[in-house]
Structures are given as C-alpha cells and as structure tokens.
Amino acid sequence: MIKTVNLCKNFKDKKAVIDLNLEIKKGELFSLLGVNGAGKTTTIKMLSTLSNPSSGDIFIKGENLKENPNKIKRIMNLSPQETAIAPNLTVKENLLFMAGVYQIKDKTLKVNKLLNTFKLEEIQNKKAGILSGGQKRKLSIALALTNDPEILFLDEPTLGLDVLSRRELWKTIEELKGKTTIILTTHYLEEAESLSDRIGIMVNGKLSSVGTAKELIALSGEKDFENAFVKIATGGEL
Amino acid sequence: MKRTLNFASRNIKELIRDPLSSIFALVLPLFLLWIFQQFKIPNEAYIISNFTPGIIVFGFSFITMFTAVLVSKDRSSSLLLRLSASPMKSYEYVLGYFLSSMPIVVIQIVLFILLAMILGLNFSVNLLLALLVGVVVSLLFIAFGILLGSLVGDKSAPGVASVIVQLVAFTSGMWFSSDMVGGFFATLCNALPFKYCVDILKGIINGNYDNILLAFIVFFAYLIVVTLLSVIFFNKSLKSDKK
Ligand SMILES: Nc1ncnc2c1ncn2[C@@H]1O[C@H](COP(=O)(O)OP(=O)(O)OP(=O)(O)O)[C@@H](O)[C@H]1O
Ligand SMILES: [Mg+2]
Numbered sequence: 001m002i003k004t005v006n007l008c009k010n011f012k013d014k015k016a017v018i019d020l021n022l023e024i025k026k027g028e029l030f031s032l033l034g035v036n037g038a039g040k041t042t043t044i045k046m047l048s049t050l051s052n053p054s055s056g057d058i059f060i061k062g063e064n065l066k067e068n069p070n071k072i073k074r075i076m077n078l079s080p081q082e083t084a085i086a087p088n089l090t091v092k093e094n095l096l097f098m099a100g101v102y103q104i105k106d107k108t109l110k111v112n113k114l115l116n117t118f119k120l121e122e123i124q125n126k127k128a129g130i131l132s133g134g135q136k137r138k139l140s141i142a143l144a145l146t147n148d149p150e151i152l153f154l155d156e157p158t159l160g161l162d163v164l165s166r167r168e169l170w171k172t173i174e175e176l177k178g179k180t181t182i183i184l185t186t187h188y189l190e191e192a193e194s195l196s197d198r199i200g201i202m203v204n205g206k207l208s209s210v211g212t213a214k215e216l217i218a219l220s221g222e223k224d225f226e227n228a229f230v231k232i233a234t235g236g237e238l
Numbered sequence: 239m240k241r242t243l244n245f246a247s248r249n250i251k252e253l254i255r256d257p258l259s260s261i262f263a264l265v266l267p268l269f270l271l272w273i274f275q276q277f278k279i280p281n282e283a284y285i286i287s288n289f290t291p292g293i294i295v296f297g298f299s300f301i302t303m304f305t306a307v308l309v310s311k312d313r314s315s316s317l318l319l320r321l322s323a324s325p326m327k328s329y330e331y332v333l334g335y336f337l338s339s340m341p342i343v344v345i346q347i348v349l350f351i352l353l354a355m356i357l358g359l360n361f362s363v364n365l366l367l368a369l370l371v372g373v374v375v376s377l378l379f380i381a382f383g384i385l386l387g388s389l390v391g392d393k394s395a396p397g398v399a400s401v402i403v404q405l406v407a408f409t410s411g412m413w414f415s416s417d418m419v420g421g422f423f424a425t426l427c428n429a430l431p432f433k434y435c436v437d438i439l440k441g442i443i444n445g446n447y448d449n450i451l452l453a454f455i456v457f458f459a460y461l462i463v464v465t466l467l468s469v470i471f472f473n474k475s476l477k478s479d480k481k
Binding site: 048049050051070076078088089098102103127 | 244248252256317319322327
C-alpha cells in the first residue's frame, strides 16, 4: 500500500529524516515511535503530501506520490499534530465543510454519524475555537474520517484525551483496522503495543527497528516493550 | 466549482461572525455618509452624488482588511496546510476568497445607495448600473486583501491592511480633490488606483462619462496586476510551508 525508497528530509543543515525505507501493507496499523524530534511528524507530513521530500520516493498503491498527488489525496486523510480546524465554525459546520471539501454524497448522514461516533453531539453547535484541547483533537480526528479514507495518518491522536475518550478512540481505531491502512504516532507505548500490527522506532531521523511488539522485545533482549523501546531508542546504551 | 462554493461559504461564516467587520464595513461608512450630509459643506466633493461613490470605495477598503486578516489567519492556523492534503486546488482557494466577499459587497453598495437616496440622491437607472460596476470595482480590493494576507503574518495583517484604508481615505479624492494639494501628494493620488475607483463610480452615478475611460483603463490594469500577484504570492505561501 505504502512504500518509501530512501526518503530524506533536510531542514537547512538539520537532517530530520534519513534514508527511510518502509513498507506498509493494506489494512495494516503501523505505529511510528521515537523520542521528541526523532522525525515522526516529518515522516507523516511527507507521506501525506504536506511536505515535499528532499530526496527519495514515496509510492502509494503503486503510484509515485510526486507524479500523481491528486489521485491519492482523494483516498487519504490526516489528523495533524497541531489540530487544524476552522475556529469560527461550529463543530458541526467544520464537519460539513470538510465533507464538502471531499464532495461526500450524503453530507448530513455522514456528519451525524461522526458526531455520534466521537460523542460530539452535545457540543456540535459550539464554535471550534473555544473547545478544550481534547475536544479539538476529537474533532480533528473526526474531520480526518469524513471521506472514509483508505489511508489514514494520525499524528499523536490521543494527545490530551482523557482516559475515557482515549478508550473510545482505541475502539474506533480497532473498528477501522483491516479496512483502513493507518499510520499513527504516539508517545504512549502501551497504546502502540496493543493497537499496532507493526511498530517502527525512529532514532535521530533513521528508522532503527521495525517489527511486531513481540519481535521488538525479542530483538532487544528485554522483558517488556517499554524496556525494549528505551533500549532501541537510546541505541542500546542504557 | 462545488468545492469553491463550499470553501466560500465557510469563509463567509468566518467573516460575518466577527462583529467588528460589520461595524467597520457597514456602520462606519453609513455614519460618515449621514453626518457629512448634515454639515452642508459648500464643496463639490460633498455633493451627495460625488460623496456617495467615495463612501462606497471607502467601505471596500475594509473588505481588503478582512480578506487580508482571513487569509493570513488561515495560513497561520494550519487549516490551509491541512487542506493542501485534500483534493482542493489552489485556484479554488483564491476563487473562494473572492466569492466570499461578494455578499458583503452587495449589501454595502445597496445600503450606501439607499441611505444616499434618503439623504437626497435622485433615483435613476444609473444607480442600478453603479451596483453592478461597484461589484467589479470591489474585486480589486479583495485581490489586495489576498495579496496582503499572503505576504504578512496574522499579527501584522490588520496593521498593514489599515494602511490601505488610510490610503483610500486620503488618495481617493473622497474628502478633497487631489488638485487642491498638488506636488508629491497629487502624484501619489494619480499613481494609486483608488482615485480612479471613485471616478468610475462618480461618472456612473452622475451619468457623466467624460473621464471614465482613463479611469477604467487604470483600474483594469491594476486589477489584472494585483490579481495575478495575489495568485502568485498565495501559491508561494502555500508552497513555502512544504519546504
Ligand atoms: N519546519 C522545520 N524547520 C526546521 N526544522 C524542523 C522543522 N520541522 C521539524 N524540524 C526538525 O526536524 C526534527 C524532527 O522533527 P519532527 O517534528 O519530525 O519530530 P517528532 O518525532 O514528530 O517529534 P515529537 O515527538 O516532539 O512530535 C527536529 O529536530 C525538528 O527540530
Ligand atoms: Mg511530532
């Protein structure tokens, strides 16, 4: 579904992503882990056309993203790390607007379903700008689902969510699994461990290890995933 | 086209929900139109058929301000960045910004002309023509707004845009004719498009087309150049986020 070949991103002299080679299968849930500044967001931005790679290629469904971005844009969506919403529009209007952007046939039906799934009904007429951080994030994720994307990028989707909302979101993500190819980033290791089919750990812009949680634990020789992550993320020097 | 309208209708909501915008764009010009007719100033510029065109153009300068603020806010709030991962094309944004100010422009012109009629402006077909031509004239002010909004950040957009409001007030000839001052200031007035915008509407409302051709030529030259620049710089600002 997604394949990157020697993908690089440089900001002036900072190498944010270095020679990333990654393959993600259809319907897979892939988590990108790494400490702050490891290059997760930069990778997601390149995969979702928000940022142009400095070098290397991205293939989605066999098509080169550089050559055919518009075809791919229609079948994907993302919830960025910084929640991007229209502040003076209400929650519902935000969803209707995004449904219009993707030319969804039955807008109202789709929007009502999303309001329900994300428990946003009570605040549907509130302006998005005055929502709490967690509410904004929920809206941002709901917006990312308006076009039933085949590929979904979620950059720290559970950041700022309370325990209940986080569980709800896990449930929603579980339901998408298998149908939707999902790439998410998170700092919650137990979340990555329980949700993901596979996990990639980035260290200083490089993809250091890829595998299932079990494989990564075995690879590191540690007894649980948290210790395995620490060992891999620090280059095994701890 | 549907996507453009969708974007435009979102912009309209953003614009009208800011109560300051309607006060500046509607109430202030209406107030000025009314108050200056009470003074009975013995100067040609204040005859209602001459003063109303100035008020219309002055009202448009606030459209520049709101458009600039909206565009720069959209850029900084990363909404545009997010949308750039959607199938929206860049001409759809620009067209959407243009369309979203249209309803406000029409309301402005209608209200200003209505008040002018209450204050003594004679009704004629010219006024209907002025509505149409006024909409065309407003395009330049929207284009200026998109251009400024693409160039400056959301913190400085209101300040920079208020320069346009000042320029319109002082160089359009709405308060005094530039011939009265002369020198550098007159040159400035003649080089900027605002005087010509007022002249076009004056000509239409008075049914006097003597100087209108020159005014139209300068106006359209500005309209084409500023629109092109606004498209170029808007696209550039979208792309620079991707670097
Ligand atoms: N626009 C930019 N200009 C310059 N440097 C940047 C830019 N964006 C990211 N970087 C740098 O690239 C590196 C990777 O950043 P990135 O945002 O991808 O990290 P991350 O893994 O998402 O971190 P976090 O967990 O904190 O979100 C960092 O060193 C960051 O400073
Ligand atoms: Mg990040």
